[in-house]
Amino acid sequence: MGEATIERTVHETARREADAPRSLVARLDRPLTLESGAVLGGVRVAYQTYGALNAERSNAVLICHALTGDQHVANVHPVTGKPGWWSTMVGPGRPIDTERFFVICSNVLGGCMGTTGPASLNPETGEPYGLDLPLVTIRDMVAAQAALVDHLGVRDLFAVVGGSMGGMQVLEWAASHGDRVFAALPIATAAKHSAQNIAFHEVGRQAVTADPDWREGRYLVEGAIPRKGLAVARMAAHITYLSEPALQTKFGRNLQDRAARTFGFDADFQIESYLRHQGQSFVERFDANSYLYVTRAMDYFDLAADHGGVLAKAFQRSKTRFCVVSFTSDWLFPTEDSRQIVHALNAAAANVSFVEIETDKGHDAFLLDVPELIATTKGFIDSAARARGLPPA
Template sequence: MSENKIVTLAENEPLNLDGGGSLSKFKTAYTTYGKLNDKKNNSILVCHALTGDQYVASDHPITKKHGWWSMVVGPDKPIDTNKFFVICPNVIGGCMGSTGPKEINPENGKEFATDFPVITIADMVRAQKLLIDYLGIEKIFCVTGGSMGGMLVLEWLSKFPEMVHSAVPIATATNHSAQNIALNELARQSIMADPNWQSGNYYHSDKKPMKGLSVARMAAHISYLSKEALQSKFGRNLQDKNSLDYSFDADFQIESYLRHQGFTFVDRFDANSYLYITRAMDYFDVSSANNGSLIEAFKKTQSKILCVSFTSDWLYPTSENKKIVKVFNSLGLNVSFIEIETENGHDSFLLDEPKFFEAIKGFINSTFENL
């Protein structure tokens, strides 16, 4: 179990952002597990996905549920906290304590709301680097994460290659496809179409954009699952009834399930954060700082890498992950690749997938033994 910690970073020098502008004295909320050894060579940085947070292996303060990767991180787990010092920060732009739209802007004492600058994945990584510096770590043993977390991993490999000994990007891509952007745009439009969004200034209002955020989550949730998984889990089963109602109530189990996903999400997530973070994902292109060349983007990388994809993931499909592998191969890097067979879709990296766990454990432990 780990206590949430909050540190103020960029106290002397502001963090310059890709979109112009800067953040000074910003907060990063993070958790740590295990102990940093004397050589300071056993740290693992875990990067969370779009709606994840720093509660990787401890109970969530709002939902009271187990951490989002508690099957992977912990004592005797694939990422063994008896052995490794695990760090998981909430990204900037997030809503669990790191500086983001719902936090107070020190310049005027009011919530940032939409005055918060548009940030990028690279900005998030620069912010994480300040945390790693603050923790006194010169070289991270392993950086890992799935989905957006995988984008952060790729950005780490490109921006701070000398600080990363090994990396495990999972179910991710070097940039967002038109389909990915389209799905995020659908989510943003549903938030902004909610009259309670009030141009983002809802923090002191009784009315919050819960409907819009909830629909955004429902749409996204469909993209995290595969057609097969939805079909085998729900099919056309009816929810607590024997016949159709001929109404717009939730007749089908899948409708009821999605509504539940939407409703529970709004308790723990901020609508403005959703806008900012999805924007950062859409803008992400790890080659963009290198004239569009992925080879250039990773040419200083020396890390040992394991890429993982899942067969039924259509949001960040195997083909996108193999593109990353191809670039690393071209550079002659020590790269491994494994495709896990599952019907659980993109969400697989958060679920009980024993073969996935075995691969992570095998890679991380053997890499540590050969350190």
């Protein structure tokens, strides 16, 4: 390992740590007993809030982020300098209007943006946890969020909203803390992770752990970063977030600036250089061990299995209003997955609406400025707010 690389590694670790204070951090005063049975003490939850809690404490909205998201839902990201990942959806005058709602978004347990995760210091050793952090599940992530919400003095959430892994957390909130959730908006998600999705995650994990710079998970201690492995993992995953028609429209077989094929292994095609860029930029902002932990949490998610194999039982006697959203070209979490959620909610006699949005943007549509998604969210939130007796915007 060259000196430049070591310097870079140290610089980045420092940068990541220095970033944490830019978010608020709640230090949980009680240890979390995880689904695995392990007890995790000293948990920190990094979060952002937007807007103000009303006097009745009835206008709080929790946003749950996806696999590689974070708490910076509606502010400029401190590492990438890009707008918040859901600034189309959350902000002044947006469907989740920060002039109307008190919006909370926290980094998930196991993440790498300030919440306790494998890159956090293990208080027992003074070194980053690495693989010594116990495995966390979607239910554990939700438990940490619930502790944060308590910490903020909020009992009832007006709404819990999220897409993809965020949608899994929404479903878990409705199942585990249904009495605290007035409205739930799970988008492009599933009540269990499919075999194909587990397969893609396993490829990503193998790519990370195949990188010798992963150092059996001890790369932070040893001053390395498994860049190449994590980039490959991201590239494979990124394909699954898009759709074949969108790739065809956006890239097709277009070549890079060069007019002709080079008859070599450079990125001749635009899609190749696009993917390589996605892989490389991901490494700048994400921790490799976090990628292992959070993908594993998704793989383990199976809400029916937690309720005797019957998904409807997860939502028994639910008073929560649901709006379930899927996208026609999403092949990672296809509409069929959303339909299974809706069937279970119907079987539980829950209040549910279901919207399948026509788009060629694939799974990533939940993050994009898709007018029908914006309109659906606004309609659902406004209607639920009226039902909740919140003043109009």
